[in-house]
Amino acid sequence: MRTAQTHSPTKEKLLEAAQQLMLAKGFPATTVDEICDTAGFSKGSFFHYFESKEQLGKEVLDRFYLSVMQPMIQQGSFRKKSDPLQRVYGYVDRFIEMTKNPELPSGCLLGHFTQELSDTHPEIRSLCAQYFAQWAATFKQDLDEAKARHAPKAPFDTQSLAEYFIAVMQGSRILATAKQDAGVFERNLQHFKRYIKSLFEK
Numbered sequence: 205m206r207t208a209q210t211h212s213p214t215k216e217k218l219l220e221a222a223q224q225l226m227l228a229k230g231f232p233a234t235t236v237d238e239i240c241d242t243a244g245f246s247k248g249s250f251f252h253y254f255e256s257k258e259q260l261g262k263e264v265l266d267r268f269y270l271s272v273m274q275p276m277i278q279q280g281s282f283r284k285k286s287d288p289l290q291r292v293y294g295y296v297d298r299f300i301e302m303t304k305n306p307e308l309p310s311g312c313l314l315g316h317f318t319q320e321l322s323d324t325h326p327e328i329r330s331l332c333a334q335y336f337a338q339w340a341a342t343f344k345q346d347l348d349e350a351k352a353r354h355a356p357k358a359p360f361d362t363q364s365l366a367e368y369f370i371a372v373m374q375g376s377r378i379l380a381t382a383k384q385d386a387g388v389f390e391r392n393l394q395h396f397k398r399y400i401k402s403l404f405e406k
Contacts, residue, residue, distance in 0.1 A: 215253045217243040222264045227311040231261055231320050261317065261328055268313040269335045276302055277342045288349035289404060295343060296397045299373065303389035314339075315374045340366040355404050365403075372396050 221242035225234040236257055240250050254260040282294020302308055314332050322329040340363065347362040372392050380388040 212253070214243075214245060214249055218245060218250060218253060218260075219264055219267050222260055223268055223313070226261075226264060226316065227309055227313060230316055236260075258325060258328065261321070261325070262331055265313055265317060265328065265331055265335070268309075269338075272309060273312075273314070273335070273339065276308075277339055287353075288346050289354050291346045292343075292350050292400060293397060295346060296369075296393055296400070300390050300393045303386060303393075312374070312377060315377060336367075336370060339370055343369055350404065358403060360403050365400075369396060 218239060222234065222239045225238055225242060236247060236250055239260075240247050250260075254263070276299070280294065280298045282291050282298060285291050285294060314335055317325075317328055318332045318336075322332075344362050344366040347365055351358060351360075351362055372395075373389075376389045376392045379392075380386050
């Protein structure tokens, strides 16, 4: 394991270049040479910080989740609402708005890496599963509180409902890319929101 400066500017530029390229082209199609050229450093610099492309992939995934996904999942004005059901609706609305924001990444490394690498890179697959689980757990917390307050006897399972939301997001991303229609996100998330309302009957 490399012990070179964890937060070095050089390493950060390599990670940023790798993230941009892998979002655009995927992990297999992105070469170490391309990453170095984009970042403006030599392969010697690359291997000073990363033992392999796989190690780079893990660190890029960590970076993407912490800097992009976590703020999307855990932040927003809806968090200030006292009613947990309103936080649930606000959570869905926040994702609808974010899909319209051109400044956010157009792809999701969790989805890309899971599709591309699950059969060939088990450690990266495991890391993707871990981050999907964290994503689901964040939403499940609000769903648990909303169910306890508004529908304590309802038979639905909040864990599977939280995972269903992720499936809607990831599936919508695939359809939006295939159809070249970003409106797929809003339509499908509005369907999901109506489904939530039917579960709570509110």
